[in-house]
Amino acid sequence: MSIKHALQTIVADQLEQVRAVNRRYATPRLKTSPAVRWALLILRLYLLTLVGLLAYKFITILTH
Amino acid sequence: MNRVTRLYYLSRRWWKAVRLFMVIAGPGIVVMIADNDAGGITTYAATGAKYEYRLIWFLVILGPVAYYIQEMTVRLGAVTKRGHAEAIFDGFGPFWGWFSLLDLLLVDWLTLVTEFIGMTSALSIFGVPGWVTVVAVCLLMGFIVLNGRYWTWEKLAMAFCAVNLIYIPGAFLVHPDVSTILRHGLIPNFPGGFTGELFFYLMANIGTTIAPWMLFFQQSSVVDKGLKEKDIPWGKFDTFVGSIFTVLVAVFIVIVTGTVLYGREVTDAGEASRMLMESHHYAGVIMAIGLFDAGLLGAICISLASSWAFGEVFGWAHSLNNKITEAPWFYVSYFLALVSAGLVVLIPGAPLVLITLFVQVVAVTLLPAALVFLILLLNDKDTMGDRTNTLWDNIINGSIVAVIIALSTLYGISTLFPTLFG
Numbered sequence: 025m026s027i028k029h030a031l032q033t034i035v036a037d038q039l040e041q042v043r044a045v046n047r048r049y050a051t052p053r054l055k056t057s058p059a060v061r062w063a064l065l066i067l068r069l070y071l072l073t074l075v076g077l078l079a080y081k082f083i084t085i086l087t088h
Numbered sequence: 089m090n091r092v093t094r095l096y097y098l099s100r101r102w103w104k105a106v107r108l109f110m111v112i113a114g115p116g117i118v119v120m121i122a123d124n125d126a127g128g129i130t131t132y133a134a135t136g137a138k139y140e141y142r143l144i145w146f147l148v149i150l151g152p153v154a155y156y157i158q159e160m161t162v163r164l165g166a167v168t169k170r171g172h173a174e175a176i177f178d179g180f181g182p183f184w185g186w187f188s189l190l191d192l193l194l195v196d197w198l199t200l201v202t203e204f205i206g207m208t209s210a211l212s213i214f215g216v217p218g219w220v221t222v223v224a225v226c227l228l229m230g231f232i233v234l235n236g237r238y239w240t241w242e243k244l245a246m247a248f249c250a251v252n253l254i255y256i257p258g259a260f261l262v263h264p265d266v267s268t269i270l271r272h273g274l275i276p277n278f279p280g281g282f283t284g285e286l287f288f289y290l291m292a293n294i295g296t297t298i299a300p301w302m303l304f305f306q307q308s309s310v311v312d313k314g315l316k317e318k319d320i321p322w323g324k325f326d327t328f329v330g331s332i333f334t335v336l337v338a339v340f341i342v343i344v345t346g347t348v349l350y351g352r353e354v355t356d357a358g359e360a361s362r363m364l365m366e367s368h369h370y371a372g373v374i375m376a377i378g379l380f381d382a383g384l385l386g387a388i389c390i391s392l393a394s395s396w397a398f399g400e401v402f403g404w405a406h407s408l409n410n411k412i413t414e415a416p417w418f419y420v421s422y423f424l425a426l427v428s429a430g431l432v433v434l435i436p437g438a439p440l441v442l443i444t445l446f447v448q449v450v451a452v453t454l455l456p457a458a459l460v461f462l463i464l465l466l467n468d469k470d471t472m473g474d475r476t477n478t479l480w481d482n483i484i485n486g487s488i489v490a491v492i493i494a495l496s497t498l499y500g501i502s503t504l505f506p507t508l509f510g
Contacts (some may be wrong), residue, residue: 041402045182052181054468063460064180071187074453074500081504 112322114242115309120330121249125386126206128296130357136345137354144273150297151335162323163475165310172307173397191454196394198447200429206383209358213376222430238408251381258374259340264347291499300454301393308396395422452500456493
């Protein structure tokens with residue numbers, strides 16, 4: 025078996041494991057009450073803002 | 089005679105309780121003392137050197153804060169028998185699950201690098217080359233986890249926790265003025281007014297007291313130890329004892345540097361050790377030993393937090409009770425993180441200062457999510473049953489989480505933009 029083939033097999037195995045995890049947890053068990061929905065929405069906005077700030081900082085470092 | 093009999097039975101009852109506590113104690117004490125890791129020691133040393141004893145009151149407040157956050161992981165772990173990573177996947181689906189897992193991996197690895205920076209810096213004081221420290225630490229940590237028993241690992245970790253208390257006798261070597269400590273330290277005050285610099289120090293102290301890896305570590309540790317619902321009160325007590333120790337260590341470090349180095353600029357704990365050695369040789373030696381131990385303890389816990397999380401999610405065997413042949417991926421991920429972080433420190437010209445700053449920023453992306461998930465999971469009556477957060481729990485924990493999120497976010501932003509707060 026060539027190294028390339030072995031690597032392909034390993035990557036394919038890992039991807040299959042990731043897919044298996046996605047399938048296992050596809051349906052969130054926690055009830056999506058309004059409180060949960062709001063909390064998750066705010067979290068998404070919070071993370072987007074942070075990522076935006078990080079990107080801004082990164083660009084500023086590169087351009088100066 | 090009657091009094092003697094009563095005393096005898098009382099002492100037997102106490103002894104039984106102490107023995108039971110010794111069996112159950114571990115996750116809380118280990119996580120809390122490991123919280124005073126290499127980065128934490130630097131923060132406390134710098135705080136003492138900058139503000140003498142004046143921020144001790146703030147450290148005392150952080151004890152209950154850490155306790156209230158961590159006790160939730162005890163309940164969640166004991167009831168669900170799941171680690172925090174798996175609980176997030178299960179409760180919120182793959183998007184938030186992968187986000188938390190990959191972010192945890194990054195934060196843990198970067199923090200692990202900072203632990204190695206602390207350990208190599210500490211031992212360099214005694215003339216030990218960096219590569220010797222890295223190799224010795226990797227071998228030691230291999231020995232600690234490869235014995236195939238959680239119990240043995242935990243007791244060894246607790247022995248390292250005991251070494252972390254070395255700062256307490258260390259403080260007596262520098263002969264601090266107790267009345268000044270009580271007068272300046274225990275009354276809430278903001279030395280020099282509420283300046284941007286003071287704000288940065290306060291936020292840094294919060295950042296080092298509540299770290300994302302702690303949530304993941306303690307919950308997985310509770311599960312691996314096999315704590316049951318009936319053990320929750322003892323698990324909480326274990327966490328409470330740990331929170332007292334973590335505050336004590338922090339306070340005594342501030343006392344040491346506040347007494348000897350007040351007014352001098354301290355940028356890392358290794359430098360503080362050298363400065364201490366100029367006037368108080370043994371206090372400096374103790375600071376260096378404590379720094380090495382703190383880094384080691386942090387590394388032990390942080391590398392395990394990642395391995396446990398990956399094992400839970402991928403369904404690999406992931407217990408310290410498994411031998412290496414039974415849980416190969418668990419141990420491979422553990423050593424991979426450890427060795428790669430150690431090697432980074434040995435690269436000449438590696439951007440270690442940048443990594444140290446970057447840890448704080450990346451941690452801010454994970455901490456709020458992990459805390460919000462914790463609160464939401466603790467409110468899930470279907471899973472938690474009688475152990476669901478009460479209204480009072482939610483008021484206390486919700487307020488703490490809101491404040492931590494706000495302050496840690498400002499801390500992350502002030503790290504990115506240092507001139508923002510003046």
